[in-house]
Each structure stands twice: as C-alpha cells, then as structure tokens.
Amino acid sequence: MGCIVLLAIYLVVLSRAVRIALNAVDMFGTLIVTGITAIFAFQIFVNIGMTIGVMPVTGLPLPMMSYGGTSMLMNMISIGLILSVNLRHKQIIF
Numbered sequence: 628m629g630c631i632v633l634l635a636i637y638l639v640v641l642s643r644a645v646r647i648a649l650n651a652v653d654m655f656g657t658l659i660v661t662g663i664t665a666i667f668a669f670q671i672f673v674n675i676g677m678t679i680g681v682m683p684v685t686g687l688p689l690p691m692m693s694y695g696g697t698s699m700l701m702n703m704i705s706i707g708l709i710l711s712v713n714l715r716h717k718q719i720i721f
Contacts, residue, residue, distance in 0.1 A: 633692070637667075637671050640667070641668055644660055644663065644667070644709055645664060647709055647712055647713045648661045648664065651715075652715055656712040659708055659709075659712060660708075660712050663705045663708060663709055667690050667705070670687055670689065673685065673687050674689040674693075690702050
C-alpha cells in the first residue's frame, strides 16, 4: 500500500511539473522544467527497476526518499527552480 501511495505522489509531482513546463512564459523556463522533470522521471524509473530486479543495481538515489546530503540538496534546488518558473508564470511581464 505504501508503494502505491509513493508512486501516486511521484505521478502527481511529475504531472504538475509537466503542466508548469507547458504554461511557462519563455522557452528557457520550459527547457529548465522539462529537463528537471526528465531527470526525476529517469531516477524514479531506474530506482524502481533496480528494486524489482529488472535493471542492474547502480548508485542512483530515489528522489526525495534516499538519504544523502548532496542528492537531497540537488532535489530541493531542482524543485525550487520548478517553483520559480511557476511563480514567474503568474507575473505579467511587458
């Protein structure tokens, strides 16, 4: 049950990031959010594949769950960039 909840939360985060990328004001914001979303999706996909034994074991952490200072710092910075693009979308720039 916990795994289903975790996957649902990841699905919500990734879908919200895609929505933010589609509503970005400029192409640079779209590219930033798309790249970060792709990185998160790849890390989630590879980590789940390693866990169920379909993919080889690597040192790739699960975003927001695996303990590690650098990994968590980069995840938080990435989420901050996504939120910054979303915040800039709400401003009217002439």
